[in-house]
Amino acid sequence: MRKLFGTDGIRAVAGEAPLDAKTIYAVGLALAHQLKPKHPRPSILLGMDTRESGAWIASVLAAGLAEGGATVKSAGVITTPAIAYLARTHGFSAGVVISASHNPWHDNGIKIFGGDGYKLPDATELAIEDEIFRQLETRDFETTGAPDPSALPELETDPKLRADYEQFLFKAVPQLDLDHMKLVIDCANGAASVIAPELFLQLAGSVKLTHVHPDGRNINAGCGALHPEVVAKETKDAGADMGITFDGDADRALFADANGNVVNGDAVLLLAARDLKAREILKDDMVVATTMSNMGLEAALRRSEIKMLRAPVGDKYVLEMMQANDASLGGEQSGHVLFPHLATTGDGLLTALVVLDIVQRAGKPLHELLADLKTFPQVIVNVRVKEKRPLDQIETVAARIREAEEALEGNGRVVIRYSGTEPLARVMIEAESEAEMRRHADAIAQAIQEAIGA
Template sequence: MGKYFGTDGFRGEANKVLTVEHAFKIGRYLGWYFGQDHKAQIVIGKDTRRSSYMFEYALASGLTASGADAYLLHVTTTPSVSYVTRTEDFDCGIMISASHNPYYDNGIKLINGQGQKIEAEIEKKIEAYLDGETEELPLAVRGEIGRTVDYSAGRNRYIGQLISLATRSFKGKRVGLDCANGSASAIAKSVYDALGAKTYVISNEPDGININTNCGSTHIEQLQAFVKEKNLDIGFAFDGDADRCIAVDENGNVVDGDLILYVCGKYLKEQGRLNHDTVVTTVMSNLGLYKAFDKAGIDYEKTKVGDKYVYENMSQNNYSLGGEQSGHIIFSKHATTGDGILTSLMIMEAVLEKKQSLGKLTEEVKIYPQLLKNVRVSDKTAAKTHPAVVKAIEDVEEALGQEGRILVRESGTEPLLRVMVEAGTDELCEKYVHQVIDVMKEEGLVTE
């Protein structure tokens, strides 16, 4: 974790934490870094936040001032930037988005030439430049100054790629899409219309400040109500940059990332397309998912929270499916990042090929009640390893046995311990979470 760049780029409130000067200097460094032995070509996408336009122009100015050519995809999704960077030989890709955060936040995500999150060592070099710890970079002059190129054709090729992945027509299927007033607004409906679905769309009128506002994957209740009101067969909700997908079945029930991993994992296994019969999850996936995997003969890996770690595990072991409870799902045959629209298409494939509703496909999974509470502490590591806390955790583990679990982990960005319990009832979750937190308080480890 760097000073500016976290697990998902440089993110913060626009012009407070992440400023236009930061964006210009990031562009300056990337243009110089990738252009040391050739004329660099770097592609930029953005979501619908008002500040995204400002950052787009600042990045493009920095890139061209350092001699690179900046190719603008305009409003598009994070996975589309990854796809275009990877398939069209760009040196680097940049996505301007704060994902599911409110509109006043923004972020700069950097993608390497293989379509993956850029290497940490490059981020460190950028941070050193931002802090004035390296020499000032030379400005391009005369014919060496870079160009800004309209590259909406790249986004259109990505749309064509999505359409080509569908195995059959969606004709006759009533599908609801919640585009979160974000990046999916420019892509999702056109994909589903092209595949023949009867498409019903909400939250697809972005105005710069309504992205993620009471809509999208973080406010799934809007899509639940919409699916029931319109009597739809299925619904999909995306986040601001459309790298997440949460589904809603025909009864209005939420199908989160864990259930998506089960539906797609079981389907791919039956098709002989689940590499090593293994799905990669994070430690936050529900115990009910693992029990269902055991029953279906599917193995699983557990990584730290973050789709970055999921993909690292997948690429190292040649796994084909992995993801997070939050809806970041990675299909390594088709993408190197989570892709919400792609995920929805893969769910549709399972529904159509098996001739069963999404509700039917998920009914074998019993999701355990889960409670997560954040505890502010003065020293995360000291609090987690304190003998009294360790003993309290062990006591809960013993009490839960095979019918629940406790997970205590450190926040990657704040002085917090996250205490999570899964158990047979909400009451048990509450009891055991507070049992551990009370010990932390008794030992004087909690600051608030």
């Protein structure tokens, strides 16, 4: 059973297992050894978000990679999709991002991309994981001592790497003219803080930048894609045309229209799907969403004669289904949107440019383009758990789920899953009746809490 890698790499409290110094060092060794059969001298690109733990984790990881025979270059603070792009275009054997995405500042994580710019397959992650545990079991850290982060040099950053990624963004959506637009940009005090100002100040007529002063501990704190209502209020108060908000590592984006309404990933999928179809580049008139996407999106796509497939939650699983079906668009309600003709992974900054381009070419405000998207009432209840037992094996939980499914058949949905990055069970209910929706969600959440709640 997988012990380290979740749906988006390794994630934990920085300094605690599995993000303690000896495990991070073992990750470096294992990754270098995994790459060696194809790359005798592996080259690794490192990047990080703005958490205060990022620099020491990078130093320890680099030391493990070096002992494993790899060379390391650092792009410093940069977005996750930038590392995917640069690893691919600059010929690196792999790219590694030190980030915990939307998690609070005290967490951190390690995400790995192959030299092709894609996240590693599960089988490769498991092979790396097996060696990590072997290293921890056989290496005498008690005698030699775990690597001391304070004794390791901080990595030097190559600023040209970030500049190359910024040029890619400018070229990805050419002829974008936003002189007439007023934007509010919330950078979540995260990785977007170092790129979004340079990007949007050159493109838009008027830009209000918020949460662009990271201090190592304020990433995602009451801002960013975790709190899209913040940018929505700012957008309405400022009389802006649109608001854009990113998560900590900027691999996803959410939006706000001029009326102060939050525009999530489902709405972006609808907007992009219709645009791609109108330009006859939406393959097989197909979109890949997830089990969490609202029934309203499916209905709106159907009206446009576009079919929707549902993948498990996690952008890597969306991508797998896209590749299996040769789809040209996919994404998640949370704001991860995949445009395979432009990039190998979800990219919040790129998504923002694509949405702005669609709005510009349509000559209509965002709320008008999405006026017919009627979403079913939806609630998500998160329950912190002490273990992740199969829910169908917990009779009290299974009974509550069956009751909800029978009551909502044909008029709603029940999706219960564990988070791949946090110790949470997520209870999602959609229904035409908000009262019925909340009643079932609370009943299932309570059953989970009583059985395995932390």
